[in-house]
Amino acid sequence: MKTASRIVGTASFLEGYIAQDCPVYGAERRGAPIQAYTRVSKNPILERGVIVHPDITIIADETLLDDHTANVFQGVYEGTITMINTHYPSAHVRERYGISGKIVTLDITDIVLTQIGKPVLSSVAAASACKLTGMVTKQSLKEAVAKELFSVDLPQEVVEKNVEAALICFERTPDIHIDHSEPIKDDNTFVKLEYSGPYLGTPSTYASGNTVLKKTGNWRLFKPVIDYERCSRCRACFIHCPHSCISLDTSGYPQINYENCKGCLICFCECPKKAITKEKEVREW
Ligand code: SF4
Ligand code: SF4
Structure with a gap:
């Protein structure tokens, strides 16, 4: 941007x-x-x-x-x-x-x-x-x-x-334009900007162990999806995920936390069995 x-x-x-x-x-x-x-x-x-x-x-x-x-x-x-x-x-x-x-x-x-x-x-x-x-x-x-x-x-x-x-x-892009006949709206008003905490527009990294508080899942464009038929439980994805979004269930299979997975796709690249695919996110509204 x-x-x-x-x-x-x-x-x-x-x-x-x-x-x-x-x-x-x-x-x-x-x-x-x-x-x-x-x-x-x-x-x-x-x-x-x-x-x-x-x-x-x-x-x-x-x-x-x-x-x-x-x-x-x-x-x-x-x-x-x-x-x-x-x-x-x-x-x-x-x-x-x-x-x-x-x-x-x-x-x-x-x-x-x-x-x-x-x-x-x-x-x-x-x-x-x-x-x-x-x-x-x-x-x-x-x-x-x-x-x-x-x-x-x-x-x-x-x-x-x-x-x-x-x-x-x-x-x-549709043929809709700004109405240039309208008076300019940006009228040089003095704006007092409020203090914005470091959480605005950033992951909240100002305290340790608070990853769960920031739902970085909405950064994701592609979603990693595990095919458990192919997964050998080697743990490579679990080890490489930089955001600790992959945990292992009681059987040793990886589980992705989609609320925090930011879609970097390192797991997709690292999986030796090609058991992880990527799917374009389509938001359900
Ligand atoms: S896409 Fe990135 S953040 Fe999401 S589970 Fe894979 S390695 Fe972790
Ligand atoms: S890297 Fe691939 S094969 Fe290994 S545990 Fe993760 S999904 Fe399964």
């Missing part, structure tokens, strides 16, 4: 706008919650504070909808366009969460898994945001994705796949 916010900023800049982007994050681990912001204007941006009322909100992980600490709808107003990465239709999400304003849903994870083969969402999340602004062309998006990804030394082939995925996502 940090890279996504940069791509949106760069694409806007290429369209002649002035852009500012900033990420806010705690745990630097894939899957952990993160927020990133982009502010775009035709005029010099003197405001450096938080974005109080976002015109567009991209929720890249649908599990955050149920995570009260993430507070993903903070500042959303009737003019905000909210894009949620999910395979569920927008009406379903609106009904379940009682969200007002404009809602767009698109399974951008599915797009990257098909096009890139890895769950990296930066280019596609940015593409969706760019489309929803109504201010960025496909050409600028393409250049921005390439510029940002080359700047972190990704190989040509990977960058090309990302560009392709971004263009597909741009096409599939």
Whole structure:
């Protein structure tokens, strides 16, 4: 999401706008919650504070909808366009969460898994945001994705796949745009930020032995599943799980605690019997 916010900023800049982007994050681990912001204007941006009322909100992980600490709808107003990465239709999400304003849903994870083969969402999340602004062309998006990804030394082939995925996502994002005739909502209000404990957006690592308190199961994109017909009870998965999410039952078979398993798939890689498969998570709402 940090890279996504940069791509949106760069694409806007290429369209002649002035852009500012900033990420806010705690745990630097894939899957952990993160927020990133982009502010775009035709005029010099003197405001450096938080974005109080976002015109567009991209929720890249649908599990955050149920995570009260993430507070993903903070500042959303009737003019905000909210894009949620999910395979569920927008009406379903609106009904379940009682969200007002404009809602767009698109399974951008599915797009990257098909096009890139890895769950990296930066280019596609940015593409969706760019489309929803109504201010960025496909050409600028393409250049921005390439510029940002080359700047972190990704190989040509990977960058090309990302560009392709971004263009597909741009096409599939509905033609709904910010209403530019509305007065700007981000009105430079002074915002007093409350103290946020180290639990916000991070696993609670500030005390020992408290893993169970943080349900890192919602970080997971792929779920490891054990085939007990093939399992030889060798314990390799039990030993290698970095999060101690695998325990052994009284017969010595491994059991995965899905509330905390964060889907790193080390167990999947380490199993000598290939008894662990990975399944894409489909949230049951
Ligand atoms: S994917 Fe496997 S190794 Fe990784 S946290 Fe889950 S159970 Fe542990
Ligand atoms: S590593 Fe594979 S074979 Fe060994 S205990 Fe785990 S699931 Fe069973």
